[in-house]
Amino acid sequence: MAKIDSHHMIYGHLQDFLTGETLVDTDDERYRQRLARLLVEEKGFAKAEIKPRLKIETLFAGRFVLSRIDFVVSLAGRRLMLLRYGPGSLVTRQRPALAAARVLDAEGIIPLTVVSNGQDAEVLDSYSGKVLAQGLAAIPERRELERQAASLENRPLPAGRREPELRILNAFDYEACCAGDPCALPNAREG
Template sequence: MADIPTHHMIYGNLVDYVTGEPLVDTDDERYRQKLARLLVEERGFAKNELEMRRRIETLFAHQFVASKIDIVVSIGEQRVMVLRYGPGSLVTRERAAIAAARVLEEDQMIPLAVVTNGEDGELLNAKTGKVLATGLEAIPTREQIVAMLPDLDFTPVVPQRREPELRILNAFDVEVCCAGGPCALPGAKEG
């Protein structure tokens, strides 16, 4: 076990399936790796179409938050889907995933968002916020997304909606541990 305070069991290190970089081996990271393998081996995406561990940093009301977007899926140069993992309930994670899909890129909305706890999932329309499908089988294949491309809306959020979406991320993604403070371990590649 590592000699740092954490709420995660640390099993050592593992190698990221997509990037090959070493990561801290936790239960959560094992689920993320399982999801990356699912996207490549079962859903037909190439590893170079997956971007791992994107972040959106926000500061509102003296509260700094680094929101994690576990996987961003692209087809060609077009970002088409964000995937956010978190243990527990999916419904509590929907709104933050939608906000992330709306503001991750300034020049486009990412039209699809997936929330998953590694065992279940929901596919969301980022523009409407509606759940399109449920279960891990709801994560579309590359072929399905290619077929959907003509109907997907990539229009960026209007500038006056950007800050409210960032505030939503800030509020939903703040981490407060049982001791009353943030759980973030500066510089640690875990979580």
């Protein structure tokens, strides 16, 4: 019998479009790769302007969570747009993505947040949480983001907000395997 160690269908390995690294080939990773190609091939960003796979670590109530930030786009050394992928409904992805945009940089909030399920997207104002635009076509092109850069501030996070935003990430990104019961998959990494 084959050893199963993941809740995801694993097809083998693939080469990361941005970095050339070898990654585990899953459905989710295929969507991430499509989004990376979209940013470069359709939106005009250079690969060097996109930082993949950043992480934020949180520990609350004894629960350690590693939150994944799929892509951060920088222009002229400024982080301007954070993109998080997640399958399913976009509305359920908004709050943790906004929390990540608010705490990732000590210098200030990353002004634009994008949530995508690989087939649709929403562009949000990271300060207010307001949805600015919808659809993959609404993700700003490089020239557009460059024009907007002067008006996009990396404002500091208001005093007293860092811990609540980190708690939001911890709660939303916590993966509970099999609803607290023993996992049916031997040696499962998730949960």
